[in-house]
Amino acid sequence: MNFEEHAAKALLQAAGIPVPRGRVARSAGEAEAVASELGVPVVVKAQVPTGKRGRAGGIRAADDPRSAREAAGAILGMEIAGHRVEALLVEERALIAEEYYAAVLGDAASKGPLVMFSSEGGMDVEEVAASTPDRLRRKPVDILDGFSLKAAHEMLGGLGLGGNEGPAAEILVALYRAWRDNDAELIEINPLARLTDGRLVALDCKFVLDDSSVRRQEALADAGSAEPLTALEARGKALGLRYIELDGDIGVLGNGAGLTMTTMDVIAHHGGRPANFLEIGGAAYTKAVPALELVLDNPRVRCLLVNFCGAFARTDVMTAGALDALEALRPSVPVIFSVHGTGSAEARAMLRERLGVIPHKTMDEAIIAAIAAARGASASR
């Protein structure tokens, strides 16, 4: 779960990391009021949980309250990467001498936390890694030992921070603490600025809460941002189903993340276009009825492809659910099945008896048939 900048900065502040003075505004008038309260030149920043806000025109400087009002008026209501801007962060403008980068994240290679720091900040960390690799320090941490001030100092040695090693090391330790206490997947300060008066301040912050920790971080999760969802996606979410709407015409119901992604890939490989991603593997394998309703309620769907390959998810249970849904809904579009794995003998017998259908022998055959059926269905319309 992503957090907007102001919510992420609140976590930094709680951890003792300096951030610019500022406040959230939800209207142009409020932005003007915050700017005059601050009494200094400000920046007005769109609050949406995505990067590239600057490039999209979502961040503007304003020298006085009047121009803060104008900037706010221009930014509010903008659409940035699918998010409508409804809130702004108005904060004092920093006089930047240098920009650094600091982050803590989970690292698959070392199977634990990784602390990162670069004396080149303000751009994507991938860019930093590519252009100035010698300035990027990476320190894998044993989570049971934690990250000490001494380790932070060792990490920063030789970067030439001009006497700022002390405060930077303290910020890294505080950042690690914030990552740990808040069940973060990622916490990133970019840039961490050295101001002309010498202070280090976090000018922007990204915080991602581990989705698997939401149930034990409920209060924190309330401050997070919901993903922008279509109506069908929101319905899926309410049902506990991962449904992602796409722009094709073949409705997909699969089980398991890998198989369902592959179903989409192979549809595309053979020249078709999937209408959605929806998988009912894992604990969701008993939810075939509401899942199928969701797929069929997308008006672009011209053919339904059901692709089950059961491991944990039993194909007999999923197929029974799919058949219940089909009998109740009686969809006008053709339905194609591919069924293999746990419980497939029972599932195939059920399909033959209740629907008079024999599933395709291979997934590729089923997909090619589905593409042809979708084309036939749109041609006959």
Added chain:
Amino acid sequence: MIVRGADRVLVQGITGKQGTYWTERMQAYGTRIVAGVNPKKAGTEHCGVPVFATAGDAMSEAGFDVSVLFVPPLGVKAAAQDAIEAGCRRLVILTEHVPVQDVMELLSMAGANGAVVVGPNTAGLVTPGECFVGFMPAFEGDIFRPGRVGVVSRSGSLGTLACLNLVQAGFGQSAFIGIGGDPIVGTTTRDALQVLDADERTDAVVVIGEIGGTMEEDAADYARDMSKPVVAFIAGRVSPPGKKMGHAGAIVTGDRGTYASKHAALEAAGVEVLDTPSGVARALRAALG
């Protein structure tokens, strides 16, 4: 990790609905289940084996080599710690949605004690003709058959499909290693590749990866120097960026975790990457000559 028929297996969470269903299937296939754990049902018997309060009790009373965890997400860390402290050196964690920092803690504990972890969020391991642990359809003869191809997969469902394709093409498997769909797992693609490289019963390896993270790139680095042929399929080529595709680990963020990066790294290492899973068997046949 490869499990063998002689390995004694403990089931933590044996009395639950899934624990029971899959314990019965493992037993029917030949897996040597010796005991189960459920603190509330200690002293009883379930699926014909004794149930203990802790893995520690199970170790001293029954003894076991491998523990498989059917435990809810927030209980996984404590259950794994119990098993590791009991002296267990091989753990298979099936649970999905375990908090990532709990995973890191238990992996650190495992590492300090010389224990190997597969998972979390894995469908398990199969050694066809001998045994399986987890929830894989090992017992379906059209999917698993003893043979000489090792399979590594992040996904259970897609791994199952790949195994089906292999059997349809006349191959069998030496071992199936499901590594799990989480971003941080105990056994990475590279780790599993290393195990199969060293396994005398394995002649070639199929890697089933997916978008997200850099495990496939890392595995490519190892595959480059392997003498056994490796072929791969990577799921998620047309998945939209920025969305978690069912697995917590399957997400493209910016330039990270893309299909293109994995494809390029594997091909550069001499690993053929197929456009559909059904192409895997053909590529294997060509590679094996």
